[in-house]
Amino acid sequence: MDVPELLEAASLLVPEETATANDITVRDVWDYLVHDEWEVALGLLEELGGAPPCPLAFWEKLAEAADQLQxxxxxxWCHWRCSELRNGVIRAELTLRPAAETRRTTxxxxxxxxxxxxxxxxxSPTGGHAVSIAGLWVENMxxxxxxxxxxxxxxxxxxxHWTHVQPGQEITMHEDRDAAGTAVVLEVHGPRT
Structure with missing residues (x-):
């Protein structure tokens, strides 16, 4: 599929009544598609895809369109959202340790x-702490x-590994043996496909 077809297909997966905080709707997306303003249409669809969450196919089509548009x-972001739907997502408030207290200086x-x-x-099987790996996306920065x-x-x-994690729980980030930061869990959403 080419970019316009991907964006059109993705727009059909957004409920018609969905609107952004700025009152942007699918109808607005179609206006941009008609005028071949694909980047703008893609950006609006990314906004519309957040609430209510759109299905995996929506984000896959947007990811492919964004890849084609380079x-x-x-x-x-679109590939990340696909991962969230496949694996679940935990939103948290993370505080990194200062550079003087940890190995990370960048x-x-x-x-x-x-x-x-x-x-x-x-x-762990021996009773010590065990760690689990998760990708990290920083919101709005x-x-x-x-x-x-x-x-x-x-x-x-x-x-x-993460099914027991609950809002309000404190978790610790590690890049080596020492703690790199702490996070307080805000939301937990399991996998959805």
């Missing part, structure tokens, strides 16, 4: 490239500096 950030990229280990309360704080989205590598 829009790296949009493609990364900012974390917001675009889901870091996959740190998390102490989420699991135990390009990077998260050491010592900084932000709302993050976590996509578990092994969703079954």
């Amino acid at each position: 829009l790296e950030r949009s493609a990364a 900012p974390i990229s917001a675009a889901g490239v870091l996959r740190p280990m998390w102490n989420i309360g699991l135990r 390009p990077v998260l500096e050491p010592g900084g704080r932000a709302t993050v989205r976590l996509v578990p590598l092994t969703p079954s």
